[in-house]
Amino acid sequence: MTVIETIGLSKFYGKHIGIKNVNFTVEQGDKFGFVGPNGAGKSTLIRSLLGMLIPSSGQIKLMGKEMPQFGPQVRQSIGYIPAEVRYYSSMTSRQLLMYSAGFYQNTDLSLIDELSDFFELKLDKKISELSTGNIKKTAIIQSLIHQPKLLIMDEPTSGLDPLIKHKFFDLLEEKNKSGMTIFFSSHILSEIQRLCNRTAVIRSGEIVAIEDVSSLLKNQVKQCRLIFKDRQGVGDLPASFRQASWQDDVLSFEFHGDINVLSNWIASQELLDISIEEPDLETIFMNYYER
Amino acid sequence: MINTHLIASEVKVNFKNLMIWTGVVVAFTVLIMAFFPSIQMAGDDLTALLDSLPEGLLKGMGMDEFMMTTGLGFYRVYYGIYIIIIMGVYCFSTGAGIFTKEEAKHTIEFIMSKPISRLEYFFSKSISAFVLYFLLVLIQAIIALLAITWLDTETIDISRFVALHMHGAALLFFFMALGIVSSVVINPTMNFMGLGVGLVFGTYLIDALAQSSTDLEWIGYISPFYYTDFNVTDAGYQFNAISTSIFFLLGLGLTILASRLFLRRDFLTL
Numbered sequence: 001m002t003v004i005e006t007i008g009l010s011k012f013y014g015k016h017i018g019i020k021n022v023n024f025t026v027e028q029g030d031k032f033g034f035v036g037p038n039g040a041g042k043s044t045l046i047r048s049l050l051g052m053l054i055p056s057s058g059q060i061k062l063m064g065k066e067m068p069q070f071g072p073q074v075r076q077s078i079g080y081i082p083a084e085v086r087y088y089s090s091m092t093s094r095q096l097l098m099y100s101a102g103f104y105q106n107t108d109l110s111l112i113d114e115l116s117d118f119f120e121l122k123l124d125k126k127i128s129e130l131s132t133g134n135i136k137k138t139a140i141i142q143s144l145i146h147q148p149k150l151l152i153m154d155e156p157t158s159g160l161d162p163l164i165k166h167k168f169f170d171l172l173e174e175k176n177k178s179g180m181t182i183f184f185s186s187h188i189l190s191e192i193q194r195l196c197n198r199t200a201v202i203r204s205g206e207i208v209a210i211e212d213v214s215s216l217l218k219n220q221v222k223q224c225r226l227i228f229k230d231r232q233g234v235g236d237l238p239a240s241f242r243q244a245s246w247q248d249d250v251l252s253f254e255f256h257g258d259i260n261v262l263s264n265w266i267a268s269q270e271l272l273d274i275s276i277e278e279p280d281l282e283t284i285f286m287n288y289y290e291r
Numbered sequence: 292m293i294n295t296h297l298i299a300s301e302v303k304v305n306f307k308n309l310m311i312w313t314g315v316v317v318a319f320t321v322l323i324m325a326f327f328p329s330i331q332m333a334g335d336d337l338t339a340l341l342d343s344l345p346e347g348l349l350k351g352m353g354m355d356e357f358m359m360t361t362g363l364g365f366y367r368v369y370y371g372i373y374i375i376i377i378m379g380v381y382c383f384s385t386g387a388g389i390f391t392k393e394e395a396k397h398t399i400e401f402i403m404s405k406p407i408s409r410l411e412y413f414f415s416k417s418i419s420a421f422v423l424y425f426l427l428v429l430i431q432a433i434i435a436l437l438a439i440t441w442l443d444t445e446t447i448d449i450s451r452f453v454a455l456h457m458h459g460a461a462l463l464f465f466f467m468a469l470g471i472v473s474s475v476v477i478n479p480t481m482n483f484m485g486l487g488v489g490l491v492f493g494t495y496l497i498d499a500l501a502q503s504s505t506d507l508e509w510i511g512y513i514s515p516f517y518y519t520d521f522n523v524t525d526a527g528y529q530f531n532a533i534s535t536s537i538f539f540l541l542g543l544g545l546t547i548l549a550s551r552l553f554l555r556r557d558f559l560t561l
Contacts, residue, residue, distance in 0.1 A: 052403045052558045072406045080404035086397035088304070102296040103405035 001028040002064060003150050003181045004049065009058030011044050017205040018044035022058070024200055024210055026183060028149075031176055033196030033213065034185040041205040042185045043083060046154050050080060063149070076105060079143030083155040083185075085135045089128035093121060093138045097145060104146035115141040118171070119164060132159035140168065144175070151175070152183045157191060169195055216284060221256045226266070227273040238265055294407055294415040301389065301419035309423050312381045316374055316427070317434045323369045324438040327362055331444075347503035362443025363452060364524040366435060371521030375459055376491055378431065379466045382424050383487035386470025389420045390553075391479035399558045413553045417471060417546055424467050432456045454530035455523045461538035462519045466491060468542035472549040475556065 004026035011018035019041040026032045036042050047053045049060060051068045060067040062074045087096050094112065101107040116123050119137040127135060136159045143151060151172075157165050172195060176182055186192055192199055193213060201209040209216070221242070228234060228249045237244055237253070240261055244253035255262050255276075266274065330337065338360070390413075393399040402412065435456075439447050470487065477486075494514040501511025511517035518534050 047400075047558075050404050051409070052400060054555060054557055068409075072408045072411065075404065075406040078404070082400050082404075084397075087401060088396075088398060090304075099300060100401075100405070102300075103294075103407060 002026070003028050003030070003062065004032075004183065005059075005061040006045075006049075007059040007061075009045070009048065009060060010056045011048055011053055012056045017041075018053075019048070019202075019205045022202075022205075022207055024207060026181060026198075028181055029176065029179065030198055031172075031182040031196045032184065033192035033199035034183065034202065035187065035189060035192055035199055036185075036202035037187050040202045042187075042202060043154055044205070045202070046080075046152055046183075046185060049152065050075070050078075076146070077149040079146065079148035079151040081136075081139050081143045081151070081153040081156040083158065085139040087127045087135065087138065090126065092124050092126050093130065093134075093141075094123035096127060096138060097123070097142055100142040101145055107146045109145070111145045111147075112141065115144060118167065133161060133164065136160055137164070148180065150181045150183065152185075154185045155187070156184070157186070157188065221254045222262075223277040224251075224253050224255050224262070225275045225277075226251045226269070226271055229270045229272055234269065292411060292414055293418060294411050297402075297407065297412065297415040298419045298422070301416060302422050305385065305389070305419070305423055308385075309426060312377070313427050313430050316377055316381075316431050319369070319377070320366075320374060320431060320435045321438050324362070324366060324435075324442050327365050327442050330365060331360065331362075361445060361524065362439040363447055363455075366439055367455060367521055367523045370435070370455065370459065372495070374431065375462065375521075376495055378427060378459075378463050379491035379495075380484070380487045381427060382463045382467035383470035383473075383491060384484045385423055386420050386467040387474040387477075387483035387487070388470075389416050390471065390474040391481075391483060394479035394558055403558065409554050410550060413550045417550075420467060420471065421464075424463060428456070428460045428463060450530070451523050451528055454528065455521060457530055457535055458519050458521065461535040461542075462515055464542040465515055465538045465545075468545035468549075472545045472552075475549045475552045 002025050004024070006022050006024055009022040010020050012020075022041075022045060034042055034045070044053065048055050049062065049067070051071045062070075063077060065074050067074065088099075091099065093116070097112050098109075101109060101112070112123070115121075116137075119140065121134055121137045121141070125134075127138070130138070136156070140156065143153075157168065160168060169191075172182060172184075182195070184192065184196055196213055199211065199213050199216065200207050224241075228251065231246065231249045231251075234251075237251075238261060240257040241253040241255060244251060249272075262276075393402060403409075407415075436447070436452060439452070466487075469490070470483065473483065473486065477483075495516050498511050498514040498516035501508050501514065501517060515538070518537070520528070520531055520534070522528060
């Protein structure tokens with residue numbers, strides 16, 4: 001089942017582009033990452049999905065239902081963690097969570113205490129007295145107490161300490177295994193790499209790539225370093241070796257293309273050592289932005 | 292179409308503010324009525340003083356010779372000016388603030404991620420504003436009735452009292468609806484209290500100016516106060532169903548217009 005589908009979705013703020021012609025789908029059970037720097041259009045897309053912004057053109061379907069017509073019905077099954085959490089400062093976390101729970105039909109109130117214990121959050125403090133991290137924990141709990149089928153997160157880990165982040169990712173994995181679809185927007189690529197199976201890259205409001213995280217990593221430029229016995233007998237380098245540079249008998253270059261070309265060439269050489277590194281998501285991401 | 296959870300929460304959140312405003316209005320009502328027995332005792336002297344003032348000035352200030360002799364007449368002078376202005380500012384700023392606060396403080400993102408439609412949100416919020424309005428109007432009227440009954444030696448004409456308050460309530464309903472529609476068309480971060488004071492006090496002054504001279508009567512047409520009859524001491528004073536209905540219908544019309552505009556609105560988010 002397709003959980004999120006956008007068709008030609010655009011949002012303009014006057015002449016300024018928020019998002020332009022965005023087409024993508026997220027299937028049930030996906031852990032979908034949405035990568036882009038600040039201002040690329042991630043929050044605009046999420047707010048359009050949730051009905052806070054009226055799209056300039058295009059279509060949105062959530063859980064197979066047209067938005068915004070079925071918005072209230074569909075949002076019964078959606079949890080949302082915003083990037084910058086703003087709650088009612090005079091409420092305590094417990095009051096806020098109870099208030100939030102009152103909007104849903106399928107709320108499990110026992111989850112309030114269970115999750116607050118899990119995240120080590122004191123529920124009886126006022127929002128105005130909470131640190132950014134504890135407000136974020138409140139936001140995470142409020143997004144889960146109605147047991148959503150789809151969890152939309154916009155930079156959810158900002159403000160969380162590394163230990164809580166680790167627990168949060170474990171919890172997300174567990175929820176995903178029990179059927180919850182994850183939409184995870186972030187500019188922290190290591191988090192996308194850790195959590196997601198598919199990802200979209202957004203640049204200046206347009207999606208420039210949608211791929212499985214593993215194939216995104218595989219199909220990218222490889223950083224190669226070869227140490228030769230003697231550089232003299234090497235001869236001409238294949239054209240697919242980019243950015244090649246010599247330092248004594250050490251050749252460094254980037255390789256992109258048919259891996260057999262590389263392996264055949266290496267087989268014909270006399271080497272002392274070899275290292276071929278997969279680029280991390282950060283490098284891939286920068287490649288997209290430099291194109 | 293409405294969400295009772297949201298209505299209850301809104302009324303609860305705004306209740307403290309309502310109590311402060313109600314306290315001010317009720318205290319003012321009791322305070323001015325506390326002066327009435329001594330004013331009544333000096334009635335002849337004060338009536339002579341009023342007779343010496345220009346008629347235009349008296350009309351502009353909502354005064355006449357009966358204000359010194361009847362409790363309802365005395366009360367009407369203050370109700371038709373100060374109390375209505377204070378309550379008008381409350382109604383306008385509450386109507387506007389009930390929507391704009393969510394956007395200005397960015398809590399709108401929390402609410403709109405919930406399973407609630409824009410129309411449901413709009414009408415639930417509007418209803419909670421009208422509940423607050425109703426409580427203010429009702430409590431003030433009850434306290435005023437008790438104060439007049441207690442301090443005036445003559446029997447109060449209930450039908451005139453009710454008519455006076457119905458006219459006032461209709462005007463306040465209109466101000467609240469103006470506040471709601473303003474919140475949809477004006478930047479939510481604006482100071483709506485200042486706008487409310489300016490609008491309510493400004494339209495009152497326009498009416499006072501129109502009442503003070505027949506040459507300036509035309510200017511009164513643009514003020515809602517012009518169409519509201521507070522002259523409870525006039526011989527034929529009675530409930531004006533037409534102007535009251537028009538104010539309530541205009542208020543409803545403005546609220547429905549605001550709902551249409553609200554459906555097409557992008558919320559101010561971070």
